[in-house]
Amino acid sequence: MAIAQAGPPKARVAPWNDPVIRGWFFQLVVIGSVALLAWYLVSNTIENLERQQISTGFGYLGQEAGFEIGDSLIPYSPADTYARAIFVGILNTLRVSVIGIVLATILGTLIGVGRLSPNWLLAKICEWYVEAFRNVPLLLWLFLIYKLISDLFPGPRQAISLLWDTIFLTNRGVYFPVPFAHDVHSWIGVGLLVGIAGAWLIHRWARARQAATGQPFPSIWVGAGVIVGVPVLVWLMGGAPTAFSVPALKGFNFQGGIVIQPEFTALLVGLVVYTSAFVAEIVRSGILALHKGQSEAAYSLGLSRAQAMRLVLLPQALRVIVPPMTSQYLNITKNSSLAIAIGYPDLVASINVTINQTGQAIENVLIIMAAYLSVSLTISLFMNWYNRQIALKER
Amino acid sequence: MSQATEAGQVAPARLPPTVDTGAIAWLRKNLFSSVGNSLTTIVLAGLLVWLAVWFIDWALLKATFQAESGQACVGTGGACWALINDKLRLIFFGSFPYEEQWRPLLAILAMIAMLVLSCDRRMWNWRLAIVWAIGSFVTFLLMFGQIHIPVTLIFVVALLAGAGGYLLRRATAPDMERIAWIVLMALGALYLVLRVAGVIRGAAIPVAPFEYVETGLWGGLPVTMILATYGLAAAFPYGILLALGRRSNLPLIRALCVGFIELIRGVPLISLLIMASFLLPLFLPPGVSFDKFLRAQVAVILFAGAYIAEVVRGGLQSLPKGQFEAADAMGLNYAQKTAFIVLPQALRVVIPPLINTFIGFFKDTTLVLVIGIFDFLNTANAALVDPKWAGFPGEVYLFAAFVYFCFCYSMSRYSKYLERELNKGTQR
Numbered sequence: 001m002a003i004a005q006a007g008p009p010k011a012r013v014a015p016w017n018d019p020v021i022r023g024w025f026f027q028l029v030v031i032g033s034v035a036l037l038a039w040y041l042v043s044n045t046i047e048n049l050e051r052q053q054i055s056t057g058f059g060y061l062g063q064e065a066g067f068e069i070g071d072s073l074i075p076y077s078p079a080d081t082y083a084r085a086i087f088v089g090i091l092n093t094l095r096v097s098v099i100g101i102v103l104a105t106i107l108g109t110l111i112g113v114g115r116l117s118p119n120w121l122l123a124k125i126c127e128w129y130v131e132a133f134r135n136v137p138l139l140l141w142l143f144l145i146y147k148l149i150s151d152l153f154p155g156p157r158q159a160i161s162l163l164w165d166t167i168f169l170t171n172r173g174v175y176f177p178v179p180f181a182h183d184v185h186s187w188i189g190v191g192l193l194v195g196i197a198g199a200w201l202i203h204r205w206a207r208a209r210q211a212a213t214g215q216p217f218p219s220i221w222v223g224a225g226v227i228v229g230v231p232v233l234v235w236l237m238g239g240a241p242t243a244f245s246v247p248a249l250k251g252f253n254f255q256g257g258i259v260i261q262p263e264f265t266a267l268l269v270g271l272v273v274y275t276s277a278f279v280a281e282i283v284r285s286g287i288l289a290l291h292k293g294q295s296e297a298a299y300s301l302g303l304s305r306a307q308a309m310r311l312v313l314l315p316q317a318l319r320v321i322v323p324p325m326t327s328q329y330l331n332i333t334k335n336s337s338l339a340i341a342i343g344y345p346d347l348v349a350s351i352n353v354t355i356n357q358t359g360q361a362i363e364n365v366l367i368i369m370a371a372y373l374s375v376s377l378t379i380s381l382f383m384n385w386y387n388r389q390i391a392l393k394e395r
Numbered sequence: 396m397s398q399a400t401e402a403g404q405v406a407p408a409r410l411p412p413t414v415d416t417g418a419i420a421w422l423r424k425n426l427f428s429s430v431g432n433s434l435t436t437i438v439l440a441g442l443l444v445w446l447a448v449w450f451i452d453w454a455l456l457k458a459t460f461q462a463e464s465g466q467a468c469v470g471t472g473g474a475c476w477a478l479i480n481d482k483l484r485l486i487f488f489g490s491f492p493y494e495e496q497w498r499p500l501l502a503i504l505a506m507i508a509m510l511v512l513s514c515d516r517r518m519w520n521w522r523l524a525i526v527w528a529i530g531s532f533v534t535f536l537l538m539f540g541q542i543h544i545p546v547t548l549i550f551v552v553a554l555l556a557g558a559g560g561y562l563l564r565r566a567t568a569p570d571m572e573r574i575a576w577i578v579l580m581a582l583g584a585l586y587l588v589l590r591v592a593g594v595i596r597g598a599a600i601p602v603a604p605f606e607y608v609e610t611g612l613w614g615g616l617p618v619t620m621i622l623a624t625y626g627l628a629a630a631f632p633y634g635i636l637l638a639l640g641r642r643s644n645l646p647l648i649r650a651l652c653v654g655f656i657e658l659i660r661g662v663p664l665i666s667l668l669i670m671a672s673f674l675l676p677l678f679l680p681p682g683v684s685f686d687k688f689l690r691a692q693v694a695v696i697l698f699a700g701a702y703i704a705e706v707v708r709g710g711l712q713s714l715p716k717g718q719f720e721a722a723d724a725m726g727l728n729y730a731q732k733t734a735f736i737v738l739p740q741a742l743r744v745v746i747p748p749l750i751n752t753f754i755g756f757f758k759d760t761t762l763v764l765v766i767g768i769f770d771f772l773n774t775a776n777a778a779l780v781d782p783k784w785a786g787f788p789g790e791v792y793l794f795a796a797f798v799y800f801c802f803c804y805s806m807s808r809y810s811k812y813l814e815r816e817l818n819k820g821t822q823r
Contacts (some may be wrong), residue, residue, distance in 0.1 A: 027647040034651065036544040041678045048677045119432050120425035121439050134795045135803035137758035140772055147788035330720070334663035348665055349648055361673035365666070 045362070054359045061086075067353050069345045071261045082354055089350030090371055096264065097333040097345070097375075100271040104332060105325075107272060108279025113309070126280065128193050133277035139338055141274055146266035146342045153262075168247055173259040175247035184238030188231045195230035199223030261343035267336065275332050282328065286321035287313055318390050326383035330376050347371055462489050465784040466678070475787040479794050482778035489769040489777070491615010495540075495606060499617045502537040505530055514809055516816070519720050527628070538617060540605035546598045547590060554583025563734055610688035614769035614777075616798070618688075622760040622770065626695035627703070627753050633696075634703025639702065639733065652704070659701035664762050667694045672766045691763045699756055704746045710741035743817060750810035754803050771795065 015021050049056060058227060065085040066078050073091045073267070114126035133224040153171040154160065160169040168175040179185070199222075206219035235241075247259075290313060298308035351364045358364075415424075427433040457473025460480065468475035479486070488499045509530030512518055518526060536542050557580030565573055589595045640652035659667070671694035675685050685693075714737060722732040764773035775795040779788050 027645050030651070031647055044680050045677045048681060051681060092398075118425070118428060119435050121436050121443075125439060125443075131804060135800045135807065137761040137772065137799055139761040139764075140792060140796055140799065143772075143776070144789070144792040147792070151786075151788065337663040337665040338762070340665060348663070348669070351666075352669060355669070355673055361670075361677065365670045365674060368666045368670075369658070369662050372663065372666065373658070376661045379597050388682070 016082050021295055052359070056360070056363070058363055060354075060358045060360055065354070065357075067357070069350070070343075071264060071345055081118075082358075086347070086354065086367060089345060089347040092339075092344065093333070093336050093346040093348075093371075094337070094375070096267055096271065096336050096344070100268055100275065100332045100336065101329050103268070103272045103277040104279055104328075108276035109283050111276060111285030112280035112287070115280065116287060130277045130280050133273050134281075138270060138274045138335055142266055142270040142338055142342050145270050146262065149262045149266055171262060171263045174265065175259050177246040178258050179241065184235060184241060187238060188234050191231040191234035192227070197226040198226045198230065199350050202226065217270055261344070263339070263342055266342055267339050267344045269337060270338075275335075277323065277326055278331075280329050282321055282324045283317070286317035289320045290316055315390070319387075319392065322383060322387045322390065326380060328389075329383065333375055333379065334372065446541050465786060468787065475784075475790050478778070478784045478787050478790055482781070482791075486771070486774050486778050486791070487615045489618065489774045490612050492606070492608060492612065495608065498540070498605065498608075499613075499615065500538040502534045502617050503620065505533045505537065505618075506624060509534075510624070531625075534617075534621070536602060536604070538613060538621070539608060539773060541603035541607045543599040543601050543603075546600065547587070550583045550586040550590075552583075553579050554587065557581070557583060562730060564586065566731075577604045610686050613688065614814075615774045616771045617761050617772040618763075618769060619757070620696055621765065622692060623753065623757040626692060626699050626760070627756055630699035634700040635707050635738070637700060637704035638707035638711060641708055655703050656701045659698060660705070664694070664698050664759055665765055667698055668762060668766050670694070672718065687766065688768060691766060691768050695756065695760065695763075699752070700757075702752055703749065706740065706745050706752055709748070710743075710745035711737065713744050714740055746817065747810045747814040750806055750813070754806050754810075757802060757806070758799065771798065 061083040062081055064079055065082045067085065069076055069085060069088050071092060072088045073095060074088060076088050109131055111126045115130070117123045117126070128325050150171045153169050155171060161167065167177070197305055199219075202223055203219045206217035210216055294312055294316065295308055298312040299305075303311065336346055337348040340349045340352060344348075348368065351368050353362045355361050426436045452473070454474045454476075457471050459468045459471055459473060459475050459477045462468060462475070462477035462481075465475060468477065484493070484496055486723065487503075488496045509526055512526050512530075513523060532542075557576050557578075561573065561576040561580060564576065568576075586595065590597065590684050634718045637652050637656060640648050641651050641656065643652075668691060672687070675690050675693070679685060718736055718740065719732070722736040728735065760770055761772040763770050764776070769777065772795060775791050778784070778791055
């Protein structure tokens with residue numbers, strides 16, 4: 001009798017039945033067909049480019065752009081390069097996205113909490129707000145708001161003035177007064193940073209003291225006072241300059257002050273009202289996802305509705321809210337590209353003009369993709385970091 | 396009832412409890428439960444009444460419903476619905492030949508009927524394929540007017556259907572059905588071999604009852620509906636493939652799918668549309684040109700696939716591991732495991748979020764106007780251009796918003812209803 005060999009017998013498998021070999025075979029087939037398709041497209045493209053005599057490479061970025069941009073955060077003129085024009089577009093995209101994200105979060109949270117209000121009327125109004133804005137395309141809201149601004153607001157000569165002729169509403173934009181440039185302004189900025197740091201330290205100290213002694217400390221009010229107080233103090237010490245550049249009607253338009261363009265206003269308002277409807281739903285479902293016992297326990301401890309919301313419900317709901325909220329923030333950034341339809345000069349608008357002038361579609365599309373992907377990646381990284389901060393700390 | 400406390404002492408009778416049913420109790424509980432609440436109610440109700448009075452005054456009492464031109468509406472202080480009345484056919488059908496506009500109207504109705512039938516859960520089997528085949532054929536026949544079906548296409552479909560049916564059913568089907576699949580496959584293969592060898596000439600079956608209308612003339616609601624419906628329908632199978640690829644344990648395929656999905660989801664649809672209009676002509680061999688409508692449709696399909704893949708991935712992840720292991724233990728191969736065990740369970744979970752994706756794409760098709768296609772929003776814009784009716788954009792946009800709202804709201808109600816229905820088994 002033969003003695004059985006130690007260890008499991010080696011299975012003899014035909015190569016076409018071996019999962020590892022089969023796996024590699026399929027992968028090579030798929031990668032091969034993708035590569036073949038890519039080669040086909042690239043060879044067509046090269047042929048087409050040669051035939052149409054379109055140059056390649058990023059050399060055009062250094063050439064003169066030659067087109068106007070109506071709204072810019074940095075000095076720009078048509079004599080500047082394409083690179084600078086595209087950079088102006090990126091800055092405009094970032095400006096409307098960042099402000100939009102902040103406002104949509106605030107408005108959306110208010111409406112989401114409002115939908116859970118014990119007041120039936122308030123809850124119903126918030127519900128209809130959500131349904132109305134969610135079920136109509138954003139682009140339609142943008143057109144409607146933009147047309148309303150240019151139709152309802154008068155021209156500069158009949159401008160609506162607010163606050164004793166300092167703010168003017170016209171169909172060419174909203175004019176605000178700004179202080180004249182002064183040396184103290186940069187120090188006020190430093191003071192603001194110091195105030196924020198101070199408020200954060202006070203908040204930490206108050207929490208540590210409450211944990212140790214149980215004594216509460218109104219750190220929110222004191223913190224807000226410090227944040228406002230320090231810059232005001234710096235301003236007073238700097239001689240309290242009060243000179244303002246007030247907009248005034250000269251000829252056909254206003255001079256002085258700063259202006260917020262109607263395109264920017266329409267895009268921002270549209271993005272905020274549309275996205276806030278989605279944010280409201282996320283906030284509401286985040287709060288509803290909590291067990292009922294959480295709010296009951298908070299009320300039975302004697303917390304008020306606002307306290308229960310702030311101390312017990314929202315911190316827990318945040319764990320459910322943050323991941324879908326991240327994708328809404330990404331949506332705002334991507335939806336800001338609808339700017340092109342109402343003439344706000346964002347990244348896509350700059351690139352579109354550049355493609356039309358230079359014909360170099362591939363390079364410009366690469367720039368768009370790189371820009372949006374890096375913005376999206378930055379937002380995702382930040383939100384993932386925040387998500388880890390608020391996640392349940394488990395052993 | 397009175398209570399005896401001490402010997403001989405009777406506690407005073409209490410007041411009866413306040414009403415807690417009926418209209419008054421409801422008002423007290425939901426609108427006037429506290430001072431703050433009552434104030435909120437009064438302020439909001441006042442605002443609402445003021446708004447409603449203003450709106451009724453503007454939209455109904457002072458509105459103009461019939462007029463020759465916008466001049467009649469100036470100075471009335473009311474809405475100019477006469478503009479909608481005059482431009483209704485332009486808004487709904489764009490520049491489709493005026494005499495033939497009954498065709499897009501019937502096409503819209505055919506598509507709505509197709510979508511409504513697809514909502515019925517009793518249709519979720521082979522009947523769905525028939526409904527979509529007939530519905531799509533009728534829609535495109537009405538829109539184009541003439542369709543030439545290549546014979547080769549019919550046999551390619553026969554080959555694919557035969558091969559698919561045989562692979563999936565060979566172990567379980569009765570002999571007759573198995574033979575039928577093989578015959579179907581063989582017929583398709585035979586024709587293709589003969590066609591490639593040059594024995595049979597290529598031919599097309601013409602179905603041409605109406606005048607031909609090219610896609611450049613299409614416009615309005617049919618364009619919006621076709622872009623959204625067929626964009627998503629075409630993206631659905633390929634989104635599933637992407638999701639399966641992303642969950643696959645073959646590293647190269649996974650990397651390919653992850654890269655594609657994240658790349659597409661990271662950029663806005665507008666940039667893809669611009670890309671499709673500038674780059675597709677460059678990618679194709681010289682002389683081959685691509686219809687503008689088809690370019691937009693390709694961009695929408697590419698975009699939708701990546702989003703569908705993420706939704707389907709959610710469903711795949713919700714399946715317990717035991718399901719995969721049980722399928723492996725039964726000796727099913729990958730195709731059988733996916734078709735019979737994984738997808739039926741995973742797709743059931745993701746139907747409601749898929750409908751929400753569809754609503755999103757129904758709204759996102761409006762973006763095609765940046766590359767000059769006349770969808771419903773763009774034909775509404777076109778109605779504003781006429782100098783005879785200048786100055787009433789609000790009415791047109793409100794009307795368009797109302798139409799979009801009707802579509803999206805009914806779909807979102809259906810998705811909510813379906814979510815409840817499908818969860819009946821797991822929730823009490």
